[in-house]
Amino acid sequence: MSCNRLFITVTVLMLIFAACRKEWTATEEDLTNYGWSLYEQGLYDEARDWFSDAVLEDLNYQDGYNGLGWTEGKRSADQPGHKELKEAIKHFKKGLELPQNQRMIHIVAHDILAGLTFAYSGLNKSDSTRYYGDSLITLIGQKVYDKTWFFPHDSTTNYKDVHIELALAYFLIPNYGESLNHVNKIREALDPPEQFFFVDTLTLQGQYKLAEEMERLQSYLKYE
Numbered sequence: 001m002s003c004n005r006l007f008i009t010v011t012v013l014m015l016i017f018a019a020c021r022k023e024w025t026a027t028e029e030d031l032t033n034y035g036w037s038l039y040e041q042g043l044y045d046e047a048r049d050w051f052s053d054a055v056l057e058d059l060n061y062q063d064g065y066n067g068l069g070w071t072e073g074k075r076s077a078d079q080p081g082h083k084e085l086k087e088a089i090k091h092f093k094k095g096l097e098l099p100q101n102q103r104m105i106h107i108v109a110h111d112i113l114a115g116l117t118f119a120y121s122g123l124n125k126s127d128s129t130r131y132y133g134d135s136l137i138t139l140i141g142q143k144v145y146d147k148t149w150f151f152p153h154d155s156t157t158n159y160k161d162v163h164i165e166l167a168l169a170y171f172l173i174p175n176y177g178e179s180l181n182h183v184n185k186i187r188e189a190l191d192p193p194e195q196f197f198f199v200d201t202l203t204l205q206g207q208y209k210l211a212e213e214m215e216r217l218q219s220y221l222k223y224e
Helices: 002-020 030-039 042-057 064-080 083-096 108-122 126-141 159-171 177-190 204-222
Strands: none
Touching: 030 042, 030 064, 030 159, 042 064, 064 083, 064 108, 083 108, 108 126, 108 159, 159 177, 159 204, 177 204
């Protein structure tokens, strides 16, 4: 008799537990977060699949498009041609049209502007590189406290990388004075800061020294 009562009690408890359980379905935020986890491990093909699922779950989820853009940008390094960079730009521009995710503190639009700067630089489109890079630098300059930007999924990528892309883009116009300005923004932000770099950009010798300094900084930032 006691065994029967125990069996009935356990069965009832299991039924109650089953009734109380709610079916769990991954949200667009869950899918995107896992995509970033894969991205940070360098698994870009797999990350792209998860970001794709996220935007299918919610066509207005900004960070999903942000993830697709950065992932395609990374994939472009291993692929010939510019197909991936063009895909990255398409995703970034879609994300830029969408509102900030309510639960996110980090400003996703800043990541997107940086991504567009790098993608257009990879395509040698200096006009667009300057447009999106200047847009980001202007926005972070309006911040009250920390007037910087960093990419939360890769600690080696930050606003100094945007400045170097702008220095190169302005050098190609050519606008050597503005190029020099971005070079000095980088030097000022280094740890420890470097002294103001001055050359006469109206002379060929000065332009050559500016090009050398940009090359030095570009190499330095890769390993900072």
